Amino acid sequence: MSILTEHELKELSSQIYKMAELSSEAIVKSVDSLKNSKIDLAREIIENDNIIDSLEVEIDNECIKLLVTRQPAAVHLRLVLSYLKINTDLERIADLCTNIAKETIRLKGRPTLKPLVDIPRMAEISIEMLKKALRAFSEKNEKPAEEVIEMDNAIDELNLQIYRELFSYMAENPAKISEALGLIMVSKALERIGDHVTNIAERAIYYIKGIDIRHE
Amino acid sequence: MPKKISNKIIIYFSMLIVILIFFLLFFINNLVREMYFNMLSREMKRDLKLVESYYAAGTGENRRTDQLIAKNKIDRIAEITEMRITIIDYSGIVVYDSNVEDVSTLDNHRYRKEVNEAISVLYGESIRYSNTLKINMLYIAKKGEHFIFRAAKPLYEINNKLSNLKRTILLSGIIIIIISIIIIMVISKKISGPIREAVIFSQNFAMGDYSSRIMNYDDNEIGILQKSLNDMADIINEKINNLIIEQKKLKVTIESIQEGIAVIGNSGKILICNSAFGNMLNINTEPVDKIYYEIIWNSSLNEKIKYTLSTGKRITLEVALSGGNVYTAVINPFREEDNIRGILLVLHDITEQKKIDQIKTELIGNMSHELKTPVAILMGYLETMREHLNDKKMMENLIEKALANIERQNSLIDDILKLNKLEEDIRFLSETIDIEEILLNCIEILMPKCEKKNINIETAFIKADRNIQGNRFLAEEVFFNLVDNAINYNINKGSVFIRTVITDNSLIVKIKDTGIGIPADSIDRIFERFYRVDKSRSRQTGGTGLGLSIVKHAAELLGWSVNVLSNNSGTEFQVIIKIS
Ligand SMILES: Nc1ncnc2c1ncn2[C@@H]1O[C@H](COP(=O)(O)OP(=O)(O)OP(=O)(O)O)[C@@H](O)[C@H]1O
Ligand SMILES: [Mg+2]
Numbered sequence: 001m002s003i004l005t006e007h008e009l010k011e012l013s014s015q016i017y018k019m020a021e022l023s024s025e026a027i028v029k030s031v032d033s034l035k036n037s038k039i040d041l042a043r044e045i046i047e048n049d050n051i052i053d054s055l056e057v058e059i060d061n062e063c064i065k066l067l068v069t070r071q072p073a074a075v076h077l078r079l080v081l082s083y084l085k086i087n088t089d090l091e092r093i094a095d096l097c098t099n100i101a102k103e104t105i106r107l108k109g110r111p112t113l114k115p116l117v118d119i120p121r122m123a124e125i126s127i128e129m130l131k132k133a134l135r136a137f138s139e140k141n142e143k144p145a146e147e148v149i150e151m152d153n154a155i156d157e158l159n160l161q162i163y164r165e166l167f168s169y170m171a172e173n174p175a176k177i178s179e180a181l182g183l184i185m186v187s188k189a190l191e192r193i194g195d196h197v198t199n200i201a202e203r204a205i206y207y208i209k210g211i212d213i214r215h216e
Numbered sequence: 217m218p219k220k221i222s223n224k225i226i227i228y229f230s231m232l233i234v235i236l237i238f239f240l241l242f243f244i245n246n247l248v249r250e251m252y253f254n255m256l257s258r259e260m261k262r263d264l265k266l267v268e269s270y271y272a273a274g275t276g277e278n279r280r281t282d283q284l285i286a287k288n289k290i291d292r293i294a295e296i297t298e299m300r301i302t303i304i305d306y307s308g309i310v311v312y313d314s315n316v317e318d319v320s321t322l323d324n325h326r327y328r329k330e331v332n333e334a335i336s337v338l339y340g341e342s343i344r345y346s347n348t349l350k351i352n353m354l355y356i357a358k359k360g361e362h363f364i365f366r367a368a369k370p371l372y373e374i375n376n377k378l379s380n381l382k383r384t385i386l387l388s389g390i391i392i393i394i395i396s397i398i399i400i401m402v403i404s405k406k407i408s409g410p411i412r413e414a415v416i417f418s419q420n421f422a423m424g425d426y427s428s429r430i431m432n433y434d435d436n437e438i439g440i441l442q443k444s445l446n447d448m449a450d451i452i453n454e455k456i457n458n459l460i461i462e463q464k465k466l467k468v469t470i471e472s473i474q475e476g477i478a479v480i481g482n483s484g485k486i487l488i489c490n491s492a493f494g495n496m497l498n499i500n501t502e503p504v505d506k507i508y509y510e511i512i513w514n515s516s517l518n519e520k521i522k523y524t525l526s527t528g529k530r531i532t533l534e535v536a537l538s539g540g541n542v543y544t545a546v547i548n549p550f551r552e553e554d555n556i557r558g559i560l561l562v563l564h565d566i567t568e569q570k571k572i573d574q575i576k577t578e579l580i581g582n583m584s585h586e587l588k589t590p591v592a593i594l595m596g597y598l599e600t601m602r603e604h605l606n607d608k609k610m611m612e613n614l615i616e617k618a619l620a621n622i623e624r625q626n627s628l629i630d631d632i633l634k635l636n637k638l639e640e641d642i643r644f645l646s647e648t649i650d651i652e653e654i655l656l657n658c659i660e661i662l663m664p665k666c667e668k669k670n671i672n673i674e675t676a677f678i679k680a681d682r683n684i685q686g687n688r689f690l691a692e693e694v695f696f697n698l699v700d701n702a703i704n705y706n707i708n709k710g711s712v713f714i715r716t717v718i719t720d721n722s723l724i725v726k727i728k729d730t731g732i733g734i735p736a737d738s739i740d741r742i743f744e745r746f747y748r749v750d751k752s753r754s755r756q757t758g759g760t761g762l763g764l765s766i767v768k769h770a771a772e773l774l775g776w777s778v779n780v781l782s783n784n785s786g787t788e789f790q791v792i793i794k795i796s
Contacts, residue, residue: 010484014509014522021515028538131513135501138510 004070009079012066013138015059016083019090020134022052024127026097027193031123034104034186035116042101049098056091060084078210082137082203089196089203093130096189096196103189107182113169119183122158122190125151129197136204145208148201155194162187225404226397233396237389241382248381252374253354257341260356260367263297267367268360271303271312290314300353300368304331311363325366330357334364343371410438414445426453476543476563480508482525482556496563498538508561513538517545521559524549528556534566541567583632583746590625594618631762634693635745638769644687651684651691651725651793652677655714658696665703669710673699676715684723684793690770694778695725697763698789702729704759705787723795728788739780743768 026045033042063084066072072080129148136145166180166187206212270286270293294301294314303312308326310319325331333340334357346353346368352375357366410430417430429446433439466488470477476493478486484507494503503511509518520531528549536542546562597618604610659673666673702712710730717724734742738749746761771778771791779790 010507014484014507017509018515018518021509021513021518024513025515135510138507 004066004072004076004080008066008070009076012059012062012080012083015055015062016087016090016137017134019052019055019059019087020130022055023090023093023097024130026052026094027123027127027190030097030100030104031120031190033101034107035120037104037108039105039108042104045101046098049094052091052094056087059087063087075207075210078207079137082207086200086203089199093193093196096193099189100186103182103186107179113176113179113183114165118158118162119186119190122155122162122187122194125155125158126190126193126197129155129194130200133197133201133204136201137207140208142205142208145201145204149198152194152198155191159187159191225407226400229400230393230397233393234389237385237392241385241389244385245378245382248378249374252377256354256369256374257356259297260299260354260369261339261358263293263299264301264356264358264365264367267293267301267303268358268363268365271363271365272361287312297367298369302366302368304357304364304366305362306335306364325364328355328357328366330355330366331364333357334359334366346370407438410434410442414438414442417445417449421449421452426456474565476561476565478503478508478561479558480521480525480561481558484508484525486511487558493561493563496537496541496543496565520545520547521561524559525556537563541565542570543567587625587628590621590628593621594625597621628760628762631760631766635762635766635769638690638693638766638773644690644773646685647687648683649686649688649691651716651723654688654691655695655699655716655725658692658699659714661696662699662703665700666712669703669706669708671703671706671709672711674711674713676713678716678718678723684795686774686793690774693770694767694774694776694791695727697767698727698791701763702727702731702787702789705729706731721794721796723793725791725793726788727791728786730786733784733787734780734782739782742780743778 026048029041029045032038033045063080066080067077067084129151132144132151133148136142136148163184166184170177170180202212267290270289290301290303290312291314293299299314301312301314302310302325304310304325308324308331310316310322310325313319313322316322329342329344330340333342338359340355340357342355344353344355345351352371353368354371355366355368357364413430417428420428426449429449430442433442467490470488470490471492473490474492476490476496478489478493481487486503486506486508489503497503497512499511501511508521512518512521514535514537516533517535520533523529524531524547528551530549531547533545533547534542535545542565543563544566546560546564548560548562549556549558550560551557597614601611601614601618604614655675655677659675665671699712699714706712706729712730713726713728715726715728717726734749738747741747742749743764744761745765747764748759748761767778775794777792779792781788781790
C-alpha cells in the first residue's frame, strides 16, 4: 500500500473546485433566468444538473478509493473526509438551483410583482461565500471560513425581509399570491444554499483546526 | 556552532611545543649527565693516580711505617674528595678500604664490573647501587702494578643537580607554552578575523542584504579573497538590479495592456498576471502563486486550461465571466524543448463588440422592416389604383397617401445617408457659426408643424459671445432634430422653451418641452438607431428613430455633449458647447 501523493490530492481538489464552479454558475444562471425571463436558460440549468450529479458520484468514488487504498492519516484524512462531505453540499446547491429554474418556468419569466433586487443580492452573497469557503481550504486559513459563517446571517436576514415583503403583497393583492409564493420558494432556496455553503465553511475549519464546530 | 579554525591552530601548535620541550628536556638531561660523569671520572682517575703513587711509596724498605703514612694520606684524600677508596689485589682481595676498618669482612671484589674491566683494559667504570652505603655510586677502577685502585663516589649530587635543571627547564617550558599560546591566539585571530568577516558578509548577502561590503582589505591572500567577494557582490547586485528592471519593464508592459493576461505554469500556478486580469475576474485577493482554478471560477475556461496544460493545444473560446461581460479567451501553450512549460492566457473583452453585433442585427432587421413597409403599402395603393382607375376621388386620395409614404421613405433614406456620412467621420471644415441664428432658422422651418399642433415656442437667448467655432451643417442637424422631437413628443397646445445659458467655459442650449417625457429605462437607449420608446406612438408622428443618433454623431464631431433630463411632465435636452 502506498501513501497518498500530493498529486492525487491536487487532482481531487481540482475536481472539488470544478464542482464548486459549476454550482456557482448554476446560482448565477438560475437567478439570471428569473430576473431576465430567460426560460431557455432555466431549461438548460435543469438539463445540466445531471452533469453535476455525475461529477458528484465521480468525486465520491474517488474519495472512497483514496480512503480505502491509501489510508490517509491526520490532516490528509480530514481533508478527504471534508471533501466527501462538501461534495454532497455542492450537489445540493446545484439541486436548489434547479428548483429556482423550475420556479422561473412556472412563473413564465420575470414576476411583475416587484423589481428583483434582494434575490440577486442573496445570490451574489452566496457565491462570494462559496469562493471564500473554498479559499479557506486551499490557503489552509480558517479566517475566510469564519467570515462565511458571518455572512450567512446577512442571507438569513435578506430572506426574512423578502418573506415579510411578499406576505404584505399577498395580503394586498390576492391575484398575485401564486407569483409571491414562487418568489418565496426562490428566496428559501437561496437561504438553503447559504446554509450549505456554511456547512462547507465549517468543514474547512474542521480540516484546518481538527475540531468540529458544528452544533455549537 | 561551527568549529573555529583558530581553535584548531591553537591546539596543534600547543601540542607541537609540548613535544619539543620534552625532547629538549630529554636531550639536555642526557647531555648534562654525560658531561658530569666525564668530569667526575676524570677527577676520580686523577685522584686514583695520586693514591697509587702514595701507595707505591709505601712498599719500600720501611714498609710498615711507610704503609701507615700512605694509609693516612689516602684516608685524607678520601675524606677531602668525599670518595670511598678501595685497594684490591689481583686476586680480588680487598687490602684497603677508606670506609671499612676491617677489610677482611669484605667479600672478594675480583668480579666487580669495574675491577674486571680495569684488569683487562687498565681502567674500569660502573654505576651501581652500593649495598654498603645504600646509594647509587660511581665506581672507577685503575690497574696498578700489583693492585687495582678503586674510587667510588655517591651520585646524589648529580641527581640533585639534574632535578634542579629539570625543574628549570620544565618551568621555562610552561612559560614558553603560555606565551606561545597567547601569540598563536593573536595570530589566529588575525587570520580568522577577516575570514569570519567574509563569512558574515556572505551570510548576510545570502539573506538579501545586497548593499553591505567588506570594508578594509588585508594585504594578503585573505585580502584578495575579500576583494573578490566584494567584486562578486557588485556583479551579483548589478545582475539582480538588471533582473528587477527587466521584471519591472515586463510588469509595466503587461500592466499597460488592456487585455487580461496571465501566465500559468505547468503546475497550475499563476506566475504573472496584470491587474486587468484581476479586474475581469473580479477578484480581490492576490492571484499570483494561486492555482488557476482557485482564481478563475469558470468551469468551461478552467476545463480548457487543463486541456491545454496536458495536451499543449492552443484554444480560443468565448466565455462569459462574472458581471455578465463576454470575453474571448486565448489559451496559448509555451514550450521548452517540447515540454509544455505552461500557458499564456489572454482575455479580450468583447462585450462592446457583442453589443454592437447585436445592434447591427437589430439594425438590419429594423431597416429592412422600415424600408419594406412603405414599399408594401405603396404596392397596396398602386394595386387598388389599378382596379379603380375611374374613381377620380379615390384616385386622388390614394395618390396623396402614396406620396406621403414615398416622402417618408425618402426622408428615411435621407437620414440613413446622413448618418452614414457622419459615421464616416469626414472632417467638416471649421467655421464661425451663430447659434442663435441657427436656432431661429430651425424654428422657422418647423413653424408649420407647431401651428398644426398649436404649440407655442418661447425663446430666451443670452446676448454674450454668439460666435462659436463649429460647422453649420452639423449644428443644424443637432438643433433641428432636438426641436423637432420637442414638438413631436409634445401635447397639443404645449410649449417649447429654447434658452441659451452661459457658464465659465461653455454655452449651454436648453430645449425643454411640456411633453410626455421619456421613461427612465429608455433614457440610455434613445440615442441608439431606430430606437423608439413607444413604437405605436412614434409611428403616428412619422418618426423612424434615427433623429437622436444623428444628434449624437453630429455633437460628437463638434466636440459637444448632450444631456437629457426627463420626467413625465416634460423633457429637457441640454447641448453643452465648450468655448475657449
Ligand atoms: N422630447 C422628447 N420627449 C419625449 N420623448 C422623446 C423626446 N425626444 C425623443 N424622444 C423619444 O426618443 C425616441 C427616439 O427619438 P429620435 O429622434 O431618435 O427618433 P424619432 O423622433 O422617433 O424619429 P426621427 O428619426 O424622425 O427623428 C423617440 O421615438 C421618442 O420616443
Ligand atoms: Mg425625432
